[in-house]
Amino acid sequence: MNAPFQDSRPSGEKLPLSVLIAAPRGFCAGVDRAIEIVEKAIEKYGAPVYVRHEIVHNRYVVEGLKEKGAIFVEELDEVPDDMPVVFSAHGVPKSVPAEAERREMIYVDATCPLVSKVHRQAERQIEKGKHIIFIGHAGHPEVIGTMGQVPEGQMTLVETVDDVGKLPFGQDEKISFLTQTTLSVDDTAEIVNALKVRYPNIVAPKAEDICYATSNRQEAVKAMAPGCDLVLVIGAPNSSNSLRLVEVAERLGTTSHLIQRASEIDPAWLDGIGTVGITAGASAPEVLVREVVAKLAEWRDVREEKIRTAEEKMVFKLPRQLTD
Incomplete structure (x- = not known):
């Protein structure tokens, strides 16, 4: 200094x-895309267009989109059936688009493609019979969305190295890990190392999930x-x-x-x-x-x-x- x-x-x-x-x-490219999706949706469908959750976490951006005709809500049940809705860049549980389809709503998914990649990896690991350890921050929309890609109980969240020590799984169990895309690179490396020490056979993602x-x-x-x-x-x-x-x-x-x-x-x-x-x-x-x-x-x-x-x-x- x-x-x-x-x-x-x-x-x-x-x-x-x-x-x-x-x-x-x-x-980043995912944020650019998400903002453009809301703007294009307003152009195509006319205002208002509803957005489930903040499209990205920035008040200035959100207020600017409100002025153009976006209405931000937290849950799908706040959106009228006949109004288009955009899902935020952080991703949503599978239950959300399923509910939109049941209600025959027009919806556009602005999930960042790098988050969607993690979602697909989660599905593949479950298909292979693995339990997933997910490294992330409890309550963050991306974590909620990713954990909502698999049946309840088949993904366990860890936030710290200490959490790894409390995991109930034996070394012979079939487990894998994935991570939130917006974590500290250094902190995540420590958690991943702790997982590999405790579970030498744990399956890692093909490429790092942090974007x-x-x-x-x-x-x-x-x-x-x-x-x-x-x-x-x-x-x-x-x-x-x-x-x-x-x-x-x-x-x-x-x-x-x-x-x-x-x-x-x-x-x-x-x-x-x-x-x-x-x-x-x-x-x-x-x-x-x-x-x-x-x-x-x-x-x-x-x-x-x-x-x-x-x-x-x-x-x-x-x-x-x-x-x-």
Whole structure:
């Protein structure tokens, strides 16, 4: 971490502030796709279009879609039979589209394709007679959706290494594991290692379930945080991948704050600070990054530098019903 910045400028003159901006940051391909699905659904079916759960975990994005004609609800029973509904990027239990079909509703599934990949893996493991250990955060919509892909009782959630030690299965039982896509890469590696030690024959997914965007944003923070006195993470408090970015910075010894908008920045955070790092979770649009930089520039003489650790070119296709 840099040495604390000392004020040696004449009174009234802005102190310099180095601002390091992580790249990649912000929207991932799954979020881009989900937002476009809602916008296209409104174009095709007309407003209003209902959305079950926040399409992505970002208030700014949700409010923008509300202005265009989206109505957000938590459960399907809040949607009239004759209105189209979009399922969020986090995925839903199988019971939700089944209920929509029973009610003969028009529905569009905006589940991120990388989450859908985990769903298909879960189905295949159950077909092979395996019990699934699922690494994730209890109550998160993605976890609820994934656990809802298999019959009740055939998937067990673990959140920590300690949870692994409490599992009731013997070493000879047929078990496999899968993970939520937005976890801490380092924490998950520890849990996976504990599972493999306890269950040497456990079946792993063919490829890591943590998505490319989550991994890339954590790597960018790892590269940026050691050179910062403070890291600001733009994201929602219910955004798993954003919370993980705060943790990554803090573990490297750099103070970090999660903010939703620039208005949440406390000017006192900049006292004695010479370098601030900025990143954004996968649901946070770039306009909020620029808003934060502009706010910092009100107080300090900002000098920007980008810290890039990867290039992202992933694009996901829209559902056929919106492109035909």
